[in-house]
Amino acid sequence: MSAARSSDIPSAIDPEVLTRQLLAPPVPKGFRLHVLERSWNFGVPRQQLWDWLNDPRTFTRGQVPPFKVEFLDLPNGDPGGFVPGCLNVHHGPLMSFHGVIGEVRPPEYRDLLYSYGSYALSLRLARPVRLQFWFEERGEGKSLLKLRLDTHTRRWFAPIWGAVNRFFWWNFGLSARLVLRFRR
Secondary structure: OOOOOHHHOOOOOOHHHHHHHHHOOOOOOOEEEEEEEEEEEEOOOHHHHHHHHOOOHHHHOOOOOOOEEEEOOOOOOOOOOOOOOOEEEEEEOOEEEEEEEEEEEOOOEEEEEEOOOOEEOEOOOEEEEEEEEEEEEOOOOOEEEEEEEEEEEEHHHHHHHHHHHHHHHHHHHHHHHHHHHHOO
16 A cells, blocks of 8 residues: 555645745734845856756755755656746755745746745744746846845844845855856
């Protein structure tokens, strides 16, 4: 006798209700919405940037323990990755960013909706909600990547969260430029 998969269990929950909660979760009492926006210019075509940032191996190869990124296989058995509905998690000490890949429009846009309970440092401080990337062509062999990270943070923690993320994403942009330069 085989074990039942969760997808085999009927549910009376309206999918629209779940979708609304993921796309626009309410801001918890004592928290505020913190929005971080960043952009980077790259000397590679948009398609090359898209291919690199939407390859799960970009995030799963060479991971430094105990941090890890995981993508679950899809219910139909297809391998997980940056496809709508794929569950993923980036976890390690003092962080658990678990969510589902939302809208994907190659090679223009990718959305990651973080699930309730995702946190950085502590659930009491910072709760990521949504991570979006836009990819734009900027002339021959050039592209622009724009990011928006929405997080619910404690009011007093918002400036700290902003500073930490500005550094993290600055480093991300630098690393991406180096990797893409040597992948040509």
